[in-house]
Amino acid sequence: MSPMAAELLIRPARETDLATVAAIYSAGIAERIATFETSPRTASDLADWIGDGQPFLVAERGGQVVGWARAGDYSDRCVYSGVGEHAVYVDPQARSAGLGRQLLEALAAAAEEAGLYKLTSRVFTDNAASRAAHLAAGFTEVGVQRRHGRLEGEWKDCVLVERLLGPAAEAG
Numbered sequence: 679m680s681p682m683a684a685e686l687l688i689r690p691a692r693e694t695d696l697a698t699v700a701a702i703y704s705a706g707i708a709e710r711i712a713t714f715e716t717s718p719r720t721a722s723d724l725a726d727w728i729g730d731g732q733p734f735l736v737a738e739r740g741g742q743v744v745g746w747a748r749a750g751d752y753s754d755r756c757v758y759s760g761v762g763e764h765a766v767y768v769d770p771q772a773r774s775a776g777l778g779r780q781l782l783e784a785l786a787a788a789a790e791e792a793g794l795y796k797l798t799s800r801v802f803t804d805n806a807a808s809r810a811a812h813l814a815a816g817f818t819e820v821g822v823q824r825r826h827g828r829l830e831g832e833w834k835d836c837v838l839v840e841r842l843l844g845p846a847a848e849a850g
Contacts, residue, residue, distance in 0.1 A: 696721035733788035744772035747781040760795040778811035795846040800836035
């Protein structure tokens, strides 16, 4: 195991992590490669994520949060109560070391433990790094949503990704 991997800790997020989580999220928003969101986030914007019962993890290295992953409600319809829509963001300075994959794997385990049977999300078709991290973490690309939205006036296509968990994964 490399020294970088040895010092990585993935753990449940705490309220004290929210400012750093918001900064990492805002960096991703500013890059315009991961989300249709265009406004930076603050810790108070994310406060409801703490204690809402949804899996929310951070990756910490050397005492510093360097990435996060979260599953939220996919839909308010009861038939989808076991499906979580997820996001994963890594600090720009911590990328290209497999951290996104590790966060996604840990999120899948936490989501299954929380009773979810599927994680799903949309990834911009041109976000090669996120697509690779998802595939490495056992997600499957199941379709493309063409012209799913506009970002800065340009149409963006999204790849639907999903990972089956627990009994849904075992069902074959």
